[in-house]
Amino acid sequence: MPYKDLLLLTGAYEINIEELEELEKIKNSEKNAKVDQKEILVNDLLDKLIKQSNNEYHDVFFIFDEEQEKIGANRYVLSAASSYFKRMFYSGLSESSRDEIEVSIKGIHPDIFWILLRWLYGQSFEDAVKS
Numbered sequence: 154m155p156y157k158d159l160l161l162l163t164g165a166y167e168i169n170i171e172e173l174e175e176l177e178k179i180k181n182s183e184k185n186a187k188v189d190q191k192e193i194l195v196n197d198l199l200d201k202l203i204k205q206s207n208n209e210y211h212d213v214f215f216i217f218d219e220e221q222e223k224i225g226a227n228r229y230v231l232s233a234a235s236s237y238f239k240r241m242f243y244s245g246l247s248e249s250s251r252d253e254i255e256v257s258i259k260g261i262h263p264d265i266f267w268i269l270l271r272w273l274y275g276q277s278f279e280d281a282v283k284s
Contacts, residue, residue, distance in 0.1 A: 199271065199274050201227070202226060202227075202271070211227060214253070215258050
């Protein structure tokens, strides 16, 4: 135990190694829980983005005219990840006053836009490109 000698030096009369080990386990599990919570959040957001069939989580729709494709996303996630979207959705532009927003996308293939969205939703760029 790394702190045993320090505890003895500071006047501890008895050191219960089992209790110290248990405290160390709790401390380590709390660190892991923080990392796991972030991972859980990112995975849940990505899952809702990918499952386009359930639009209850989407209030922004990107329309690709040439490919006749529509991709839904969430304005809160996009604005938290991008100052561009934050300005678009919350600065008094016409997009900011509507419940459901449609944004026309020209000159970008939907597959490329998916990479951007996955990255904005918290996926690493490398994983977003692979998906």
